[in-house]
Amino acid sequence: MKMVEVKNVSYSFDENTSVIGDVSFDVEKDEFVSLIGPSGCGKSTLLRIIAGLIKPSGGKVLYMGKKVEGTNNGMSFVFQDFALLPWLTNLENVKLGCSGLILSEKEAEKKSSVLLDNLGLTGFENSYPNVLSGGMKQRVGIARALVSNPRVLLMDEPFSSLDELTAETLRSDILYHLKNKNLPVNAVVMVTHNVEEAIELSDKVVILSKKPSKVSAVRTISLKRPRNKRGKDFLSMMDFVYATLAK
Amino acid sequence: MYSLGILGLALSLIVDTAFSWARMFAALAFSVVISLLVGIYAATHKTAEKIIIPLVDILQTLPILAFFPFAILIIVSAIPGALGINAAVVFLIITSMVWNIIFGVYESVKSLPKEYMELSRLYGLSRWDRLTKIQIPAAMPRVVEQSILSWSIGLFYLVTSEIFSTANAAYAVKTGIGAAIASPAITGNIISYSMAIGIFIIFVIATRFLFFKPWEDYVTRYTRNSGKKQSERQWPLNPGQIGTMGARFIRKIEKGNISRIVKVLPGMQNRQTAALTPNRPSRHETYWKFAPYIILFLAAALTLYTAVSNHALVLAEETVLTSLSFSFARIWLAFAISMCIGVPICVYTIFLTRHGSKYTLLFQIISSIPATILLPAIVSLLRSTPHSGELVASIVFVLSSIWYIIFSTLNTAKTMPQNIFEVKDIFRVKGWKAWKNIYLKAIIPGLVTGSVTAIAAEWNASIIAEYFTVGASVVSQVGTGIGKLLDLTLASNNLGLMMLALINLTVIIILINTFVWKRLYSKVSRAYA
Numbered sequence: 184m185k186m187v188e189v190k191n192v193s194y195s196f197d198e199n200t201s202v203i204g205d206v207s208f209d210v211e212k213d214e215f216v217s218l219i220g221p222s223g224c225g226k227s228t229l230l231r232i233i234a235g236l237i238k239p240s241g242g243k244v245l246y247m248g249k250k251v252e253g254t255n256n257g258m259s260f261v262f263q264d265f266a267l268l269p270w271l272t273n274l275e276n277v278k279l280g281c282s283g284l285i286l287s288e289k290e291a292e293k294k295s296s297v298l299l300d301n302l303g304l305t306g307f308e309n310s311y312p313n314v315l316s317g318g319m320k321q322r323v324g325i326a327r328a329l330v331s332n333p334r335v336l337l338m339d340e341p342f343s344s345l346d347e348l349t350a351e352t353l354r355s356d357i358l359y360h361l362k363n364k365n366l367p368v369n370a371v372v373m374v375t376h377n378v379e380e381a382i383e384l385s386d387k388v389v390i391l392s393k394k395p396s397k398v399s400a401v402r403t404i405s406l407k408r409p410r411n412k413r414g415k416d417f418l419s420m421m422d423f424v425y426a427t428l429a430k
Numbered sequence: 431m432y433s434l435g436i437l438g439l440a441l442s443l444i445v446d447t448a449f450s451w452a453r454m455f456a457a458l459a460f461s462v463v464i465s466l467l468v469g470i471y472a473a474t475h476k477t478a479e480k481i482i483i484p485l486v487d488i489l490q491t492l493p494i495l496a497f498f499p500f501a502i503l504i505i506v507s508a509i510p511g512a513l514g515i516n517a518a519v520v521f522l523i524i525t526s527m528v529w530n531i532i533f534g535v536y537e538s539v540k541s542l543p544k545e546y547m548e549l550s551r552l553y554g555l556s557r558w559d560r561l562t563k564i565q566i567p568a569a570m571p572r573v574v575e576q577s578i579l580s581w582s583i584g585l586f587y588l589v590t591s592e593i594f595s596t597a598n599a600a601y602a603v604k605t606g607i608g609a610a611i612a613s614p615a616i617t618g619n620i621i622s623y624s625m626a627i628g629i630f631i632i633f634v635i636a637t638r639f640l641f642f643k644p645w646e647d648y649v650t651r652y653t654r655n656s657g658k659k660q661s662e663r664q665w666p667l668n669p670g671q672i673g674t675m676g677a678r679f680i681r682k683i684e685k686g687n688i689s690r691i692v693k694v695l696p697g698m699q700n701r702q703t704a705a706l707t708p709n710r711p712s713r714h715e716t717y718w719k720f721a722p723y724i725i726l727f728l729a730a731a732l733t734l735y736t737a738v739s740n741h742a743l744v745l746a747e748e749t750v751l752t753s754l755s756f757s758f759a760r761i762w763l764a765f766a767i768s769m770c771i772g773v774p775i776c777v778y779t780i781f782l783t784r785h786g787s788k789y790t791l792l793f794q795i796i797s798s799i800p801a802t803i804l805l806p807a808i809v810s811l812l813r814s815t816p817h818s819g820e821l822v823a824s825i826v827f828v829l830s831s832i833w834y835i836i837f838s839t840l841n842t843a844k845t846m847p848q849n850i851f852e853v854k855d856i857f858r859v860k861g862w863k864a865w866k867n868i869y870l871k872a873i874i875p876g877l878v879t880g881s882v883t884a885i886a887a888e889w890n891a892s893i894i895a896e897y898f899t900v901g902a903s904v905v906s907q908v909g910t911g912i913g914k915l916l917d918l919t920l921a922s923n924n925l926g927l928m929m930l931a932l933i934n935l936t937v938i939i940i941l942i943n944t945f946v947w948k949r950l951y952s953k954v955s956r957a958y959a
Contacts, residue, residue, distance in 0.1 A: 260856040266849040270871040283858030
C-alpha cells in the first residue's frame with residue numbers, strides 16, 4: 184500500500200530559478216525512505232511540499248491516495264534545528280504536537296509525558312529547552328512529532344545539528360522505536376546529506392540530481408539489520424550512491 | 431487669486447518644515463558623532479564602561495522633554511535671541527536621539543570578535559586606523575538602524591517643543607512646522623492645518639526614502655547577499671553629496687585591506703544583538719541593585735531635612751506629589767489602553783498576515799508622525815465635550831505610546847525563530863491555544879522593551895498634553911498634572927518649584943524602572959535565553 188505518492192512535483196521561486204525540476208517517487212507502507220542529493224537541490228523544500236507546508240509549482244502529492252492540500256494530522260515533521268518554542272517547557276512543547284487532535288488537557292499531558300519518558304527525558308518535563316543539550320532537544324522535537332500518532336513521519340536532516348556521537352545514539356534509538364512497532368508510524372521520509380546515515384537507516388534511497396532536481400536513481404536497500412557499516416555490501420552501496428551523486 | 435494664496439501658503443509651510451528639518455539634521459549629525467565617540471569609548475575602556483552605560487541607561491528613560499522649560503531658561507539666558515532658542519531646541523532633540531544610538535554603537539563594538547583587535551595589533555594599526563577601519567564600520571549598520579528610530583523620536587520632540595515654544599513669546603521658535611500648525615488649527619483654519627500636516631508627512635516619507643534608505647543600503651551593503659551588488663545601484667546620490675560622516679568614512683575604508691575582512695560581520699550580529707536588547711540590563715544589573723536604595727535614602731534624608739527646616743518646601747512638595755500622582759494615573763491608564771489596541775495589531779501583522787516586514791515600513795512612517803502634531807486637531811474636535819482637557823490628554827498619551835509598543839514588538843518579530851510558523855502549521859495549533867502558546871508568549875520580550883519607552887514617551891508628552899496653550903490663551907488643560915505644573919512654573923519663572931518637580935519626576939521614574947521594568951527584563955531574559 185502506498186502511503187505517500189509524489190507525482191511530477193516541481194518548484195521554482197520565480198521564473199528564473201527552478202529548484203525542483205520534476206520529481207516522482209512512492210513511499211510504501213512500512214518503508215523508511217531517505218532523500219539524498221547535493222546541497223541546494225531542494226531536498227528540504229520537497230519535504231515541506233510533502234508535508235503541505237509549501238505548495239508545489241507543479242505536480243501533486245498524495246497521502247493515502249488523497250491529494251495533500253495544507254498540513255494534515257497523518258503526517259508529522261521533525262526539524263533540522265529542532266524548532267522548539269523557547270518559552271514553553273519541554274512538556275508543553277510536546278503537548279503542542281497534540282493541537283490538531285481532539286484530546287482533553289489531561290490526556291494530552293499524559294501522552295506527552297509517556298513519550299518524553301520513552302525517549303529518555305524523564306525529569307525534564309518542566310524545564311525549558313534552553314537547559315537541554317542538542318541531542319536532548321531533538322528528542323523533544325521527535326516526541327512532539329510522534330505524540331499525535333502520525334502515520335508518516337517526515338524528518339528534515341534530523342541529525343545534522345548534532346555531533347557525530349550524539350547523532351549515532353539517537354539514530355539507533357529511533358530505529359529501535361520504529362522497528363519495534365512501539366509506534367503507529369507506518370512510514371518515514373528523511374532528508375539527509377549523509378550517505379552513510381541514509382544507507383544505515385533506509386529501506387529505500389531516492390537520489391536527486393542538482394537543481395533543477397530530478398530523481399537520478401532509486402535504490403532499495405535490503406541489507407539485514409542491524410547493518411554492518413564495514414560490510415562489503417554496505418560499502419558497495421555507498422560507492423553506488425556517491426557515484427550517482429557525482430554524475 | 432485664491433490658488434495663488436494656496437501656493438503661497440504651501441511655500442511658506444515648506445520653508446517652515448525645511449527649518450524644522452534643518453534642526454533635525456543638525457541634531458542627528460551631532461548625535462551620531464557623539465554616539466560614535468562615547469559608544470566606542472565605553473566599549474573599549476573598562477572603567478568608562480562602568481560609568482557611561484548605567485548612566486545612559488537612566489538617561490534614556492527620563493522624560494527629557496519635561497526638562498525643556500528648564501533648558502530654555504538656562505540656554506536662552508546664556509545665548510539670547512533666536513540663536514539661543516534654536517540651540518535649545520537642537521540640544522533637546524539631541525538629548526532625545528542620542529541614547530539608543532550610543533547603545534547601538536556600544537553593543538556592536540563590544541560584540542566584535544577578539545580576532546579583529548588581535549589583527550590590528552599584529553599589523554600595528556594606529557588608534558585612528560583602528561577607529562576608522564574596524565570600529566566605526568562595524569558600528570555603522572546599527573547607527574543607521576537606531577538613527578531611523580531616533581529620527582521619529584526626534585520629530586516628536588521637535589514638534590512638541592516648537593508647539594510648546596509658541597506659548598511664550600519670549601521663547602518662541604519663529605520658523606518651524608510645529609509653530610506653523612499651532613495657530614491655524616485653533617482658529618479653525620482647516621486648509622492650512624491639513625496642508626501643514628500633508629507637507630509634514632511628505633517630508634517624513636521623503637526623508638525615509640531619500641536619506642535613510644540609501645544610507646541603510648550603503649552601510650549594510652556587505653551584509654546582504656554579496657553576489658548581487660544591488661545596493662550600489664540603489665544609491666541615488668554620491669555618498670559625498672549626502673555628506674554623512676558614515677558614508678565618507680566607509681568610502682575611505684573601502685580602499686583599506688582590513689575592511690575586506692571586517693566586512694563579513696557587523697550586520698549579522700546586528701540582528702542577533704537586536705534580539706538581545708531585552709537582556710541588556712542584566713549586564714550591569716549590579717549598578718541597579720544599589721541605585722534605588724541610594725536614591726530612596728537621599729530622598730528620605732531630603733524630606734526629613736526639609737520637613738524640619740522649611741515649611742514652604744513641604745507645601746511645595748505636596749503640590750508636586752499631588753500633580754505627579756494625577757499624571758501617573760492618567761499615564762498608566764493610557765498605557766493600558768495602548769496595550770489593548772497594540773497587542774492585537776502586533777499579533778495580526780506578525781502571525782496572521784505573515785507580511786510583518788511589509789507593515790514595518792508603513793508603521794515606521796506613520797510612527798514618525800508625532801502624536802502632538804495632531805493635538806490641535808484633537809483639541810478643536812473635543813472642545814465642547816465635558817472634561818475635554820482630560821480626554822485630550824489621554825488621547826495624546828495613547829497616541830504617543832502605542833507606536834513604541836507596536837514598533838518594538840515588530841522588531842523582535844524579525845529575530846523570532848522563523849520556523850515558528852511551520853511549527854504552528856504542522857501541528858495545527860489554532861485559536862486560543864495558538865494565542866496562549868505562541869502569539870502572546872512570542873511577543874512578550876518586544877512588549878516589555880516597548881513599554882519602557884512607551885511610558886517615557888507619555889511622560890514627555892505630558893508637557894503639552896496636559897496644558898496646551900496657543901499664544902497667550904490656554905486651549906486645553908487637565909485639572910492637575912505634572913506637565914501642567916512644569917508649564918506653569920516656566921510661565922511664572924518659579925525655578926525652585928520647577929527643580930523640585932523635576933527631581934520628584936526623576937526619582938519616581940528611576941524607581942519604576944528598577945522595581946518594575948528591570949525585574950520584568952531579567953525574568954523575560956531568563957525564560958527566553
